[in-house]
Amino acid sequence: MQTDGLLNYMLGEGVEAFSTMRGAQLPYNVICGHQVHDVRVAVIDRPDLTREDLEGYDAFITNLKGCAIGVRTADCIPVLLYDARHKAVAAVHSGWKGTVRKISQHTIQAMHDTFGTNAQDLVAMIGPGICRSSFQVGEEVVELFRQGSFPMDAIWQYDGSPVPGTMQGGHHIDLIQANRWLLESAGVKPENIHSCNICTFEDERFYSARREGTECGRIINAIRIV
Numbered sequence: 600m601q602t603d604g605l606l607n608y609m610l611g612e613g614v615e616a617f618s619t620m621r622g623a624q625l626p627y628n629v630i631c632g633h634q635v636h637d638v639r640v641a642v643i644d645r646p647d648l649t650r651e652d653l654e655g656y657d658a659f660i661t662n663l664k665g666c667a668i669g670v671r672t673a674d675c676i677p678v679l680l681y682d683a684r685h686k687a688v689a690a691v692h693s694g695w696k697g698t699v700r701k702i703s704q705h706t707i708q709a710m711h712d713t714f715g716t717n718a719q720d721l722v723a724m725i726g727p728g729i730c731r732s733s734f735q736v737g738e739e740v741v742e743l744f745r746q747g748s749f750p751m752d753a754i755w756q757y758d759g760s761p762v763p764g765t766m767q768g769g770h771h772i773d774l775i776q777a778n779r780w781l782l783e784s785a786g787v788k789p790e791n792i793h794s795c796n797i798c799t800f801e802d803e804r805f806y807s808a809r810r811e812g813t814e815c816g817r818i819i820n821a822i823r824i825v
Contacts, residue, residue, distance in 0.1 A: 606795060608724045610681045614688060615667075616822040618677065618726045618795070620804045629669040629821040632656040636696040640709040643668050657697055658706040662687040662714055662824065669821035673806040673813075674799050676728035676774045677820035678703050678782070680710070680721050687714040688822045693778055695736070699743045703781045718786030723793065726820045727805045730798035731756060731773035734809075735766045749777055766800070 604623030608616040619625065630643055632653030641653050643661035653659070659668040668690045670677050675694035682688070691697075691706050710716035731754075745751055754773040761769035775794060782792050799807040799818070806816045 606727070606797075608679065608726075608793070608795070610679070610722045610724060610793075610822075611683050613683065613686065613825060614681045614822065615825050616679050616681070616688075616724060617820075618805075619819045621806060621816065625819060625821075627667060629667040629819055630659065631669050631671055631819070632659060634671060634692045636692075636694050638697060638700045638702040638705045640702075640706050642709070642713055657692040658689060658702055658709070660687060660689040660706065660710050660713060664824045667821045667823035669819050671817035671819060672726070672728065672799075673808040673811075673815055673817050674729040674734075676778050677726035677818070678706075678778055679724045679726065679820060679822045680706065681723075681822065682710060682714065682716045682720050683722070684720045685714045685716055686824050687716055688824055690820060690822055693774070695734075695740060695772065695774060698774055698777050698781070699747050701747070701781055703778055704785045707782075707785045707787070719788055721782075721787045722791045723782050723787055725775055725778055725792070725794040727795055727797040727799050727802070727818060728774060729800050729807070729809065730775065731771045733766050733798055733800035734772055734774060735761065735769045736772050738770060740772065741770050744772060744777070750780055753780065 670692035680689035
């Protein structure tokens with residue numbers, strides 16, 4: 600549901616979640632870290648943590664009521680998780696590097712270790728990110744996914760010789776499907792995994808580093824217990 604520049608998600612009672620569109624104002628403070636495409640998960644245990652406090656973290660978990668956590672993206676895949684049983688949430692920044700290294704699964708393990716979360720209780724939202732047709736990669740990236748035992752038939756496609764200056768041809772990876780597979784492999788029920796099905800490269804309501812350059816703005820993907 601879209602309201603006031605926010606793409607709102609319905610993940611169940613007791614939780615709010617959204618992604619911002621271009622130029623949107625945040626409705627409240629959202630704790631974000633300084634992301635570095637790593638797989639470190641931070642436990643947010645107080646509401647006054649700053650981006651400087653969270654240097655080098657790409658996923659965040661909390662059970663603090665009213666404390667919004669989020670990740671910043673502009674083509675990378677945001678994954679938001681909600682555990683209604685233990686009243687805990689997570690926000691995950693999963694670019695191709697984080698996806699290859701299975702950051703979503705690291706986050707689910709951290710929720711289990713910290714809050715007792717069972718993956719079968721989780722509801723997941725995959726927010727706006729680059730789609731397969733727009734995510735052209737080199738052979739070395741394809742090989743990393745292959746070495747990571749990803750289901751290549753489902754996430755990889757070769758479209759022939761690349762067309763210079765376009766996303767046509769070459770190798771393409773479906774990061775959205777790759778993250779869905781990671782969640783299912785961790786034990787999240789397929790029917791509890793939702794996607795907004797928005798490609799940031801194609802939809803100009805959202806920032807895209809591939810379309811605009813790396814200095815473009817960022818989408819804030821946030822979740823909080825209410």
